[in-house]
Amino acid sequence: MKLGSWDSRILEGLSTAVLVFDHALQLSYLNPAGETLLAVSLRQASGQGVQDLLPGATTLAERLRYAVDSNQPYTEHELHLRLPGGHDITVDCIVTPIDQAGGTEILVELTQLDRHLRIAREENLLEQHQVARQLVRGLAHEIKNPLGGLRGAAQLLERELDNEDLKEYTRIIIGEADRLRGLVNRMLGPNQLPQMRPCNIHQIVEHVRNLVAAEEHADLALIRDYDPSIPDFRADPEQLIQALLNIVRNAAQALHGTGQIILRTRTQRQFTIGQKRHKLVVRVDVIDNGPGIPADMLETIFYPMVTGRAEGTGLGLSIAQSLVNVHGGIIECSSRPGHTEFTILLPLEPT
Template identity: 55%
Template sequence: MSRSQSHKQILDNLTSSVLVLNESLCIQYMNPAAEMLLEASARRLKNRPIEEWLSSSEAELDVLRQSLCSGHPYSKREARLVTQTGQELTVDYSVNPIPDGGILLEIQARDRLMRIEREEELLTRHASARILVRGLAHEIKNPLGGIRGAAQLLDRELDREELHEYTQIIIEEADRLRHLVDRLLGPHKLPVIERVNIHAILEHVCSLVKAETGNRVKLMRDYDPSIPEFDGARGQLIQAVLNIIRNAVQAMEETGTTAPQVMLRTRALRQITLGTERHRLVCSLEIIDNGPGIPDEIADTIFYPMVSSRAQGSGLGLSIAQSIMNQHKGLIEFTSEPGQTRFNLFIPLELSHDTSSQGLDR
């Protein structure tokens, strides 16, 4: 094997995307990783100017030209590039001049790494918030029992009938606070794990929503029938999906959204990393509504307890839904703008042996 063939074989096996450009910035070579990134074949792009396939600012192209003329290497982090197919990429790239003319362009996609970092931060923040809330809830719940008990004893000792109204108010408000604290603490029992079908769960949720709203909200489905059954807590999954749809419906009703609608879309995804764990097969459930969207000021804290954009909202629905997804080793992400809010629930379809045999983590 010649040296050039050996070098080509090395480049072909790199996971980084590598392109070789000539003095006119036309593509002379691209390795398989670059073909996957740019969604095109090397044969099709050979001798084509780089700007025909990779759109960027004129300043980015000037950098390539200057590096070619000066012979100095150059690197840039988190650049935004757009392929001819319309795919927008966030990449790190390095430009290295080649002694015999031309430049070697090495591109590393950052989108997946940034998504993993974002998910890790989301999971960490949510776990920290849950620990804080659970500790606070326990501290509130202990004196509530004493307050309620004292009000009951006082109620028995009162002779005047009109005074009983005040003790009843104390008891009722203590019960209301205890109910709120119980919701913050979450379920006391371990969930029952069984084989579940995501579409049966969604149809059950649709029946509940339709009973609550009548025909005021249009429910649409786009299901992937290839998604298999998996081990999960049916009641909790119903609760998670129902919380998100109820939030959407209530937001659309409060703002008077014209022709309110919710789309449920399922897809099977392969080789997906959630947090730090890679899963072979994941169920993706998108819940899309055409409501007012989530305000930017609460977007970073939307999964925290007691955070809500609605005047009558408790701020617990999304926090509970995220906790349920975490118990299933999954995750909820969202994007939002006026007219479209999209919640994406990722549920691994293959739980570990310990999780499926002992119950989901609390």
């Protein structure tokens, strides 16, 4: 199927995956949304059949052959497909025959329903996270004011005391007040706007990897899986280092220093974060083989003060989400026993 420049621009701007097969049901065109959905480039997929692209899609292949033979369009809702990597997706599928000089070609539109559900879930997550942050920030301010008075009173009392044994008690009060003030400051979250400058995602990931590797996790394997083609982009590297470090440390603690963490970088095209669709986003996955996160915690894992560890503060992941949010991104999480995956998604704004 030959496309004019205008047709090509329209198809390449769509968020719907568009595939075109020739009369022999071999792929001749795939738009960027289709490349993202199938995790394959047009160059790699060109000339492949339906079942080469989508193993096990016998029904879809039969429907396409029927559309070629009958020259009749076909629509199927909630079609379940398995991608080459083993990931299952649910799509609405529209098949349209197109008469060409060389024979009938088939235009296939795949609208991923999982994607719409994900967008709705992300919007809800961002809204709830913002509400929770506002409540916690208000509480933190209420704690911070009397805490300063408590510390000041303890200092004055210490000056009035001659007995060193009694002074030890005031030092404990001052020390605990300082510890609580540090906790309150972390509850308040980042108080600076990001200082945007050109940065490289792999320098950020490597910096975090080196920090965690130096923290005496002798039996922890930190595995790299990088896409070297990711371009530099504008961000605050210090804030992104802090966000990623919180996530990787959280994974290391869940593994108790034994196991593996995969640090993976990729790009995704035509990706929607909240209400905004981006031509290109950078994706950083932190994958561990630990026990997993309880299902009842997954929906609130980024809320402040939510933790599954007795010694945890429940602030690390909340702060990480806030730092990524101010960059226009989001952190997602999925988990099952033996596989927990945190994904940082950031708009790739060119430098």
